[in-house]
Amino acid sequence: MSGYPKPERRPKRRRAYGSTLAASEPMSRRPMSRESTKGRAERLRWQADRDAHLAVEPTCQAPRYGLPQPCWGVTTVHHVRVRGMGGRRGNTGPLVTLCAGHHRYVEDNRAEARGLGLLVRRRDNE
Numbered sequence: 001m002s003g004y005p006k007p008e009r010r011p012k013r014r015r016a017y018g019s020t021l022a023a024s025e026p027m028s029r030r031p032m033s034r035e036s037t038k039g040r041a042e043r044l045r046w047q048a049d050r051d052a053h054l055a056v057e058p059t060c061q062a063p064r065y066g067l068p069q070p071c072w073g074v075t076t077v078h079h080v081r082v083r084g085m086g087g088r089r090g091n092t093g094p095l096v097t098l099c100a101g102h103h104r105y106v107e108d109n110r111a112e113a114r115g116l117g118l119l120v121r122r123r124d125n126e
Helices: 037-056 100-108 110-116
Strands: 075-079 095-099
Touching: 037 075, 037 095, 075 100, 095 100, 100 110
Parallel strands: none
Antiparallel strands: 075 095
């Protein structure tokens, strides 16, 4: 037999907190947070702004803009200046309450929505 003799028992690993853990048991770790502290603060601020907007305008505003089709679905808050057009995450900017059907219509027909004033580009706003 060459080399060192094999130990009868595997040594125990230590956890970060000082308690011992058998070598066959996996070490448990705290899972990584899904969002940062800053991201969470922005989300909570946006949720508060959204709730305040829905308290003032609780129903779909599509008839005011002359959008076709009847209202259906839950009411949502639509950003007039979306992030891809110069808006920022968490920026409340101009908001409009739309039902789910009209919100989908605005997103699918962006050229018409820009003509109606439901979407604004960055350069149009400066």
